[in-house]
Amino acid sequence: MKKYFGIFYLSLILSLMASGCAGSEPGASSQTGSPAQAESQGSQPAEILPCRYVVPGTEPEDSPAVDAAINEKLKADGVNLNFSRIYVPWDVWEQKVNIMLSTGEEFELLHIMEDFVPSSSYVAKGALAPLNDALDQYGAKLKELIPEDIWECTSIGGDIYSIPVYYRDFSKHSYIELPKHLFDKYGLSINPANMDELIESYETIIKGEKDPELRYWPKVNTTTDYKLLRELESSPFVALENMFFVDQQGTVKAWLETPEFIKDCEIHRTMYEKGIIHPDILTYPHEKVSQLNEQGKSFDTDLFALEQIRRVQPGFEMASYLPAPEKPRFFGEWVIMNANAASSTSPHPESGVIFFNWLYSAQENYDLLNYGLRDIHWIDSGNRRFEAILDDAGLSKYSFGDWEMGHKDLVRISVSAPKELEPVVFEMNPDAVISVAVGFKFNSEPVSSEYAACLAEIQSSIYPLKYGVVSLDEGYDRAVAAMKAAGYDKVVAEYKAQFDAWYALKSKS
């Protein structure tokens, strides 16, 4: 019995080791492209290059089938690439990517979430390869479809390190998306005269509805709710990383010592005291907030959740309110939030450029990656809409986020998506103001100790003030003193020096 157990155990270990090794073997291909089709894709590498794309999330069931179809199409189009995806689970994304990069694991494309880990952090550690030459040689379509100023926004020190995902009008975030049906129910205006009136309206609804989940749910992170500050004379401006204030004249100040920050805290504190912001906002589970947004329990509705909300509340109506409407829409700190970069661990950084150039060169190519196999995973509903084909459990066997690879001219929306979504997805507001600070990437290396200490201190001292949990009287002096002890002044001085130098150069050109 012991002997059989031993044999079984040994074979189990060996098979696990073998399967582990097999899984790490990158795919190889002997495909060759047709020279005629290759011409339509511009210059092509002589040999078939790998294009391993590292993306966050869980691999959909049919992802390998879609990758195979993409490779077939690449071959048919004469593009010398072998495409595959490496999925990294969300909860270990930063750690796993760091390990892959530090151990020199080869892959060609890395997805960048600027609000998570900015591309500048990767560049500072030598993790990304510049793409300028590859774009000149292989990226004609990319250059055609993505405007020059967007490339500038994503470049670092004059070099382009990533292909921006140019698909959503972030200036729409200037609006507060009000639950119109509730405003109508209580006879309130959906165009309040000012922020005070808006907060009073929220209070009226809160008192009337008595729904403990209906709140204003601010995102607890480093971003600033600029829409709440549009009435300020100095608006538009950006408050980057909760540390640096930059106005449209290029003036840099310590954000925490500006009247704008004080006003931001006061607005949130008022809402907190009136019960409009949840008392446990700093601890409330993020997943639960997302669910509540999808149930229409937010005073600032997520436009992209509208379709889902109407499944739960068919009578849900939304009204877009633009505070200080005389001012133009503002992109805030994000013109582009996602991008795809070339890893410096790969000997072929050009692969990513070739792939995206091919992807954006035909709607068919784009559809394949974004929505999967036509008539198997989705149906074309016309007018740039699609219908996902679901299984018996109501799930799709394939999906890939348009936020990861989308483009405004190629993206589709769901057949049941509300009409209100179309202008946000398909168009970019030409009049929206872009912050002068967009495109500037702070190199924190000279003040790395102080910068890290400030980042840690912000959550400890600033978040309670920023979200109204602690009043200014109670916490402001202590919070600023804690930030200064962490080296805030030195960090701001370094930021200002770098920004001024960059801005002077930018103004000249």
Add this chain to the structure above:
Amino acid sequence: MRKILKRGFLGDIARNPLSYLLILPAMLYTFAFGYMTLPYIIIAFQRYDYRKGLFGSEFIGVKNFEFFFRSPKFLQISANTLYLNFLFIIASGIVIPLLAAIALNEVKGKLFAKAAQSAFLFPTFISWVIASYIVYALFATDLGVVNQLMKALGLNPLNFYSNAAPWPYLLVLLRIWKNTGMQTVVYLAAITGIDPELSEAAIIDGAGRLQVVRRIIMPLLFPTVSILTLLSIGKIFYGDFGMIYSIVKDNGVLLPTTDVIDTYVFRALRKTGDPSQAMAVGLYQSFMGFALVFLSNWIVRRRDPSAALF
């Protein structure tokens, strides 16, 4: 040849192949993650560049340690880490599981003992993420069970998430709830290993149950308790990130009493993701843990060599 094999290490493998086979995965794991990663300690002293790699990156001395040691929060988070871990070791590592193991050993009804043991063990298998939802359901300001009860009793509800003071004790209670089961199993196994004739002889000589526990079981359990405690001390500079971050999240109001080295480093480096600075703090934690284990072991060995780790 046969004799030589039987005497040496290879001989031992030949005699106990299945035992070595059982330990093989753990050895491979330790080799891969414990030894193969050791060269990477060097990056704590480098400005690590992904392109230049381990041996090409620039050496910058102890600069990577500065962000942590020069932080104004260094003393506070170090003290929090030691204090919380000390409470965890005492409460959920020794006192409560030891009492639970002795109590379960004394229970005559087998069915009850097994049911109680299972109930103790169940929370071990609940992740801290799931536990954090349970904690929130208990202590939420508006709809939390505790506040609802307080309201029902005519008391003023408390805003637990705006008051840092009770959280070290709440965390200890949670740790007891989650860890007692597994520690109890270890102590129960140690108690089972005690020769029952010793207790029977003591009872025949007129000893009561409490005297048996105090004079026989406790002294014989001491080496097990000591070794487990020494192992825990090795990790005393590591905060339980999974637990604290899941429960406290980004709530700065609670951080004065709950911020530990791991949560602080996570907040400081989440954005920059600097592997060199992370390694520097990891090295400090390991070194301090090693020093403390060495010191504690030396003290234990002077008192009772059989209770020492080495």
